[in-house]
Amino acid sequence: MNAVTSNTTTARPLRYHLRFQFYPGPRVAADARELVKHCRRYGIEEVVIFYGAEDWNNGLLSSADQDRWFNAVATAKKILDKAGIATSLNPWMTSLHCDRGRNFPHDRKFIPLVSPLGEVSKACASLADPLFQQHLAAEYARFATLGFRVIWIEDDFRFHNHEPLTWGGGFEQPVLDRFAAKIGHPATREEVVAALLKPGEPHPWRALWFATWRELQLEIASILTKAVTEASGGATRLGMMTSSAEIHSAEGRRWDSIFDAFTVNGAVAHRPHFAPYAEEPGHNKTWSLQMLDLQKNFRPANCEVAPEIENCPFTNWIKSDTQTWSEMAICQVHGSDALLLDLFPFSANPASCEPQVWQLLEKSRPGLEWLAANFPQGLTTHGVGIPYKPDAANHLRFTKEEHSLYAYNQATPFQAGRFCLQYGIPVAMRPQAVNTIFGPLAWAFDDSELKEFLKGGLMLDAIAADILIQRGFGRLIGLSKVEVFNREELNYNVEECVDPACGVPRGFFINANFATAMARLTPSRQATIWSRILCADGTTLGPGWTLFENRLGGRVAVHAAPNPAALAPCYQRRDIAQRLIRYLAADNFGSPLSRGGPHQFVTHLGEGSRQRIAVLNGNTDAAPVDLVWSGRKPRLAWTLLTPLQEPAPWQPEQSLPYLGILAGTPR
Numbered sequence: 001m002n003a004v005t006s007n008t009t010t011a012r013p014l015r016y017h018l019r020f021q022f023y024p025g026p027r028v029a030a031d032a033r034e035l036v037k038h039c040r041r042y043g044i045e046e047v048v049i050f051y052g053a054e055d056w057n058n059g060l061l062s063s064a065d066q067d068r069w070f071n072a073v074a075t076a077k078k079i080l081d082k083a084g085i086a087t088s089l090n091p092w093m094t095s096l097h098c099d100r101g102r103n104f105p106h107d108r109k110f111i112p113l114v115s116p117l118g119e120v121s122k123a124c125a126s127l128a129d130p131l132f133q134q135h136l137a138a139e140y141a142r143f144a145t146l147g148f149r150v151i152w153i154e155d156d157f158r159f160h161n162h163e164p165l166t167w168g169g170g171f172e173q174p175v176l177d178r179f180a181a182k183i184g185h186p187a188t189r190e191e192v193v194a195a196l197l198k199p200g201e202p203h204p205w206r207a208l209w210f211a212t213w214r215e216l217q218l219e220i221a222s223i224l225t226k227a228v229t230e231a232s233g234g235a236t237r238l239g240m241m242t243s244s245a246e247i248h249s250a251e252g253r254r255w256d257s258i259f260d261a262f263t264v265n266g267a268v269a270h271r272p273h274f275a276p277y278a279e280e281p282g283h284n285k286t287w288s289l290q291m292l293d294l295q296k297n298f299r300p301a302n303c304e305v306a307p308e309i310e311n312c313p314f315t316n317w318i319k320s321d322t323q324t325w326s327e328m329a330i331c332q333v334h335g336s337d338a339l340l341l342d343l344f345p346f347s348a349n350p351a352s353c354e355p356q357v358w359q360l361l362e363k364s365r366p367g368l369e370w371l372a373a374n375f376p377q378g379l380t381t382h383g384v385g386i387p388y389k390p391d392a393a394n395h396l397r398f399t400k401e402e403h404s405l406y407a408y409n410q411a412t413p414f415q416a417g418r419f420c421l422q423y424g425i426p427v428a429m430r431p432q433a434v435n436t437i438f439g440p441l442a443w444a445f446d447d448s449e450l451k452e453f454l455k456g457g458l459m460l461d462a463i464a465a466d467i468l469i470q471r472g473f474g475r476l477i478g479l480s481k482v483e484v485f486n487r488e489e490l491n492y493n494v495e496e497c498v499d500p501a502c503g504v505p506r507g508f509f510i511n512a513n514f515a516t517a518m519a520r521l522t523p524s525r526q527a528t529i530w531s532r533i534l535c536a537d538g539t540t541l542g543p544g545w546t547l548f549e550n551r552l553g554g555r556v557a558v559h560a561a562p563n564p565a566a567l568a569p570c571y572q573r574r575d576i577a578q579r580l581i582r583y584l585a586a587d588n589f590g591s592p593l594s595r596g597g598p599h600q601f602v603t604h605l606g607e608g609s610r611q612r613i614a615v616l617n618g619n620t621d622a623a624p625v626d627l628v629w630s631g632r633k634p635r636l637a638w639t640l641l642t643p644l645q646e647p648a649p650w651q652p653e654q655s656l657p658y659l660g661i662l663a664g665t666p667r
Contacts, residue, residue, distance in 0.1 A: 012376060014369045015338035016043060016361060017306055019090055021050035023348035024072035032079040035351040039085050042361050046086040046338070048152065049073055051143075053092035054346035059123045060096055062105035066139060077146055088150040088239075089143055094136060094220075096124040097156040098163040108135060113162055113169025116193045116405060121169060124162045127220050128174035136220070137227040144231035150269050150304075151228055153262065155241040157220070159213060159251050160405070167405045170213060170251075179205075179212045197402045207394050210252025217253070221261035229264050238262040239269030241308065245294060249393040250408035255298035269304040270295070271340055275327045277312040279319045282618035282659050283599040286421040288327065289616070290414055292334045293381050294388060294429035306338040307331045314345040321360045325643040326616065326659035328364060332371035333603055333614045333661070335379060339368075363644040367661075370639070370647040374665045375612055379605035383426030383591045384581060385435035387453070388413040392444035399440075411441045416459075419565035422618075423577040424594030426602040433457060434584045438563050442467040451476075454554045457584025462519035465558045477556045478548025481522035484562065485541075492518045494534040495544045495567075502530040502545065503575035509534075511568045512544075512561070519560045521546055530576065533560050545576065547583060555584045569598065582630060589630045597623020600656070611636070613664035615656065622655035625662050636664035 020035060022028045039047065051069040052061055061069065077087050095113065096102070102123035104110055111129035113121040125132040144151060156162070159170035171189045180186045183205065195203040228236055240262055242248065262268050274291035276284075292307065299305070309328055311319045328339050343357045351358075389395075392411035416436040417427045427436075434457035437445075442464040445453070450468065454476045460468065466482035474480050485492070495512045497504040504510075510531075512518065518533055520542040531544030541560070548556045557580050561567055578593050592613060594600040599618035606612050611634045615625055627633075638650035641661040656662050 012335075012372045014332070014365065014372045015045055016341060017046040017048055017088070017338045018044045018341045018344070019048045019050055020344055020351070021053050021056065021346050021348045022072050022076045023056060024068040028072045028075045029079060031348075031350050032076040036080065036083040036085060038351045038358060040083070042358050043365065044085070046088060046149070047080055048088045048090050048340060049076060050090050050092055050346065053090075056346065056348060057092060057102070059102035060093065060105055060108065060110065060125060061139065062107050065105070066142070070142060073143065074146055077148075086149050088152065089146075089148040090152045090154065091140070091143070092154055094154060094157045095127055095132070095162070095169075097154075097161075099123045100163070110135070111172055111174060113165060114171045114189070115165035115167060115169055116171055116189070117166050118171075118189060119165045121162060121165055124165075124169060126169065126172040126174060127216050128172060128178065133220060133223055137223050140224050141227040141231035144228040144236050147232060148236050150237050150239045152239045152241060152269070152271060153224065155243055155273065157217070157240070158243065158248075160247050161243075175212065175216065178216065179209055182208045182212060196405065197398065197407065199398045199400060199402075201397060202394065210250075210394060212252075214252035214254060214257070217251070218257055218261050221258060225262055225264060234265050237264045237267040237269055237304075239271055239304070239306070241271040241273065242295065243273050244291070245388065245390065246392070246409045246412045249390055249411065250405055252393075253390065255390055256300070259298075259300055259303065263300075266302060267304070268300065268302070269306065270299045271306050271308050273310075274307055275310050277310050277318070279323055282323075282326070282620065283422065285326070285330070285601060285616060285618045286418040287414055289330060289421065289601055289603060290386065290417040290427065290429055292330060293427075294413065296334075297430060298390065304338070305336050306340040307336050308340050308342055311343050314343065315354065316356055316360070321356075321363070322643040322659050324360060325364050325367070326661075328368055329371055329641065329661055330603075330614075330616065332368055333375050333605075335375060335377035337377075360644075366646045367641045367643075370641065371663070374639075374663065375605070375614070379610065379612060380607075381426070381428040382604045383428050383432065383602070384420045384459075385432030386413045386417045386420075386427050386429050387431045387435055387437060387445065388429065388441070389444040392441055395443040396440055397443050410439060411444060412439065413441060415439065415563045415565045419577070420581075421601045422565065422569055422599055423574040424596070424600050424602055425577060425581055426591045426604040434581060434589065435459070437464045438565070439463045440467065447471065451552070454550060454556065455552045456554050457586075458554060458556050459580065459584060460556065460558045461562055461564055462521070462558070462560050463562045465521070466519070475524070476550040476552060476554070477558060478524045478527040478546060478550070479521055479558060480524065483520045484517055485519070486517050487515070490518070490541065491535045491537070492533050492541050493536045495531050496534055497531050497572070497576075499528065499530045501579070503579040504572045508572060510570060510572055515561050515567055517562050519562070521558065521560050524548065545580070547580075555586065557584060585630070587630055592627040592629050592633070595626040595628050596656070597621060600625065602627070609666055611664075611666070615662040617656040617658055617660050620658050622657045624654075625656050635667050637667045639663045639665070
């Protein structure tokens with residue numbers, strides 16, 4: 001690697017969009033003027049004004065409460081406008097996130113949310129309530145008259161996650177009535193839930209219930225869009241915060257339809273959720289990296305993207321500045337338009353009361369500006385493909401009796417991506433020449449899609465392999481049977497390497513004792529065995545890794561564990577994983593592999609002269625970086641981005657610090 005830094009290639013600016021709440025009362029104007037001073041000093045180009053949020057939320061707004069918040073917002077906005085600072089609006093609620101001791105306002109009698117178990121919310125309203133729909137449209141229209149750039153739809157625009165309800169709501173009688181119109185007769189909540197959780201082939205009602213939910217959300221989206229458009233004269237666009245893909249799949253969401261419903265004059269905005277509220281170990285950043293990339297597949301090309309930089313209940317007591325910097329940095333790597341900063345407490349104290357937040361933004365700026373300039377928008381990720389389909393929940397088959405709609409979260413792409421990323425293998429959240437599918441997500445793909453995957457390189461876990469056998473693809477993956485044992489059924493303990501081609505000496509033992517399940521694989525005679533699973537008495541359960549070349553010209557690798565990402569990671573498993581990728585790619589894998597320390601996550605973007613590399617160190621220990629390419633490696637210049645410090649030329653002998661980024665850009 002060359003010890004030089006790259007030149008700026010794109011003039012994409014760093015945009016800080018700060019969320020801030022003003023408490024209604026005599027202090028609003030003074031607080032707004034103080035915020036203006038800090039915005040000017042620290043380069044905040046836009047303030048996103050909260051109202052009725054968290055600490056100061058007393059439930060859905062009464063008429064009097066709405067007046068109070070409207071006057072406070074209008075006062076603050078006028079001062080910000082005069083100072084030349086752009087403003088957007090973030091109402092903290094649509095149906096409301098959760099009860100938390102709240103009740104419906106005394107002057108508004110809404111239909112409450114009802115859970116799958118029949119629990120009734122005290123404060124969260126049903127999206128199917130016509131009175132609530134009218135109220136919501138009127139509230140958004142009223143605030144839209146103030147002339148905001150964007151009005152954000154909060155992520156309580158959903159059916160799941162409305163505590164204290166179990167799973168969430170959406171099982172109110174008006175929703176059941178809509179569903180009855182689809183099936184031609186009434187159905188009880190209990191009957192619907194039983195159909196949704198039926199083991200085996202999906203019940204015919206499942207798709208119709210998801211369609212009922214989807215149509216209801218689209219109806220509300222269209223109502224809000226019409227109200228805001230008319231009230232603002234088309235000057236205000238709408239933006240939508242979203243949650244994880246699996247949970248929206250279980251609500252029947254169709255991403256193109258929902259973005260289209262929120263589009264105003266060809267413009268719409270997206271605030272993707274991608275990071276936790278509080279501190280977490282850096283090795284969990286695999287989920288954040290995948291979330292940022294996956295959601296590119298869902299939104300239209302004209303969509304403004306401002307990921308939410310989460311911190312709750314706020315300040316570096318909850319999440320370190322180092323972790324916050326790293327989350328802002330990977331947003332810049334993925335070409336975000338702006339950073340929507342959820343950093344200030346909702347308590348609505350003056351801006352000067354949290355000096356550490358301003359210090360964080362100031363220290364973060366040099367590295368973030370460098371990334372914005374050197375990682376242009378529109379670059380496509382490369383690596384191992386992690387295929388996903390937003391309608392996965394429609395196709396998922398349960399193998400046992402389930403008791404919660406959270407069971408639909410099994411159809412996830414993120415464990416397959418974690419397996420690759422934790423072993424220094426870059427991923428792309430869409431099909432590639434080599435793909436990985438773990439778990440029951442395999443039900444989401446039709447036969448023609450699976451056959452295309454089988455023509456290239458394909459890695460499967462035991463559950464996905466079993467599904468392919470059930471669907472008639474056993475001969476193409478080199479297996480005739482998969483028999484899964486839970487932890488208490490069998491004393492499997494060790495994985496033994498049996499073929500040095502895997503990159504680990506024959507006879508080397510690796511822990512398998514903590515796996516919650518393990519399968520006995522029955523391979524074809526043509527399959528190659530790289531490892532085997534042993535019980536504590538020395539008997540063999542069956543193969544660990546099996547490799548197979550099929551008649552379509554494809555190569556398949558299967559592991560006996562459901563979700564091999566959950567096996568204890570180690571250097572030897574990294575060696576095996578990287579050898580597997582080379583095998584599946586027929587020694588023509590076009591992205592670099594990290595041979596440095598543990599949990600070095602590689603992001604590979606762009607083609608040819610536009611290639612970029614970003615290596616994030618998710619391990620607390622600083623470690624050297626060693627990138628290995630199968631073929632011709634591009635000529636890149638390398639820059640070290642240490643959290644909260646100035647970018648610096650990379651010296652090959654340097655170690656990459658915790659949550660630091662090594663960036664490779666065109667020379």
